[in-house]
Amino acid sequence: MTQTKFDSKTISILEDKIQLIKTEKGAIYLVGPIQLPVNLYDKTVVFHWYCWLNCDEVTENFENIIHKLSSINLAEFQQSSVLAYGNFAYSEDAIIRMHSICHTGDIFGSKRCDCGYQLKQSMKKVVEHGNGAIFYLANHEGRGIGLFSKAMAYILQENGYDTVEANQALGFVDDSRNYNDAIHVLKALRSKPVTLITNNPKKLEALKKSGLPVSGREPLWGDVSEYNEKYLETKINRSGHMKEGDECCND
Numbered sequence: 001m002t003q004t005k006f007d008s009k010t011i012s013i014l015e016d017k018i019q020l021i022k023t024e025k026g027a028i029y030l031v032g033p034i035q036l037p038v039n040l041y042d043k044t045v046v047f048h049w050y051c052w053l054n055c056d057e058v059t060e061n062f063e064n065i066i067h068k069l070s071s072i073n074l075a076e077f078q079q080s081s082v083l084a085y086g087n088f089a090y091s092e093d094a095i096i097r098m099h100s101i102c103h104t105g106d107i108f109g110s111k112r113c114d115c116g117y118q119l120k121q122s123m124k125k126v127v128e129h130g131n132g133a134i135f136y137l138a139n140h141e142g143r144g145i146g147l148f149s150k151a152m153a154y155i156l157q158e159n160g161y162d163t164v165e166a167n168q169a170l171g172f173v174d175d176s177r178n179y180n181d182a183i184h185v186l187k188a189l190r191s192k193p194v195t196l197i198t199n200n201p202k203k204l205e206a207l208k209k210s211g212l213p214v215s216g217r218e219p220l221w222g223d224v225s226e227y228n229e230k231y232l233e234t235k236i237n238r239s240g241h242m243k244e245g246d247e248c249c250n251d
């Protein structure tokens, strides 16, 4: 394949916006910030959007990286995002949300779960707080089992299985999500303490174990309907989520 020759202007514009984050396995390349005006409950709010990608090649030669990335078909894979708001790097008390991608809930507004609601509410909380970030985690579909498997799990649920039973019947552990990459990116963007928007104690533990100064947790409840009542109950009873009132919820 012939190598595209990027002109020096293209390279100099892009290399200022790409950050190398070294990890145990290789590197994460973080691109951004990019101004992203978003329609949030009928108001236009400007977020700072970043996107990241894992790569085994560790180099500060961004021309090589840009070339490598433009030659692989990235549309075949999902990439993760960060939507930051306000002075995220230096504010004293930022709030963050680690949001697992949910194709059905976030995009279609499915009422079988409460993901779409939680995503929008988290964005609203961050804006109201004045600064913070939403980490949108692309390899977390169906708690890490992927979209096709999630569809099969839904079929089992339509036939009497609960969320945990359905995943186990398909040979998956209940929750196979990993937050290591997101934590690397968070550390690159900010070193001061964060408050985590979650009802899930496991997320709080993952962040604490990474050595991040977590100053607290903020619960996020709501949007209970006849379609997700059973799912939310299972999260509380089977997956260790905290209950509304005795603290928290279901992500």
Ligand SMILES: [Zn+2]
Pocket: 102, 104, 105, 106, 113, 114, 115, 116
């Ligand atoms: Zn969902």
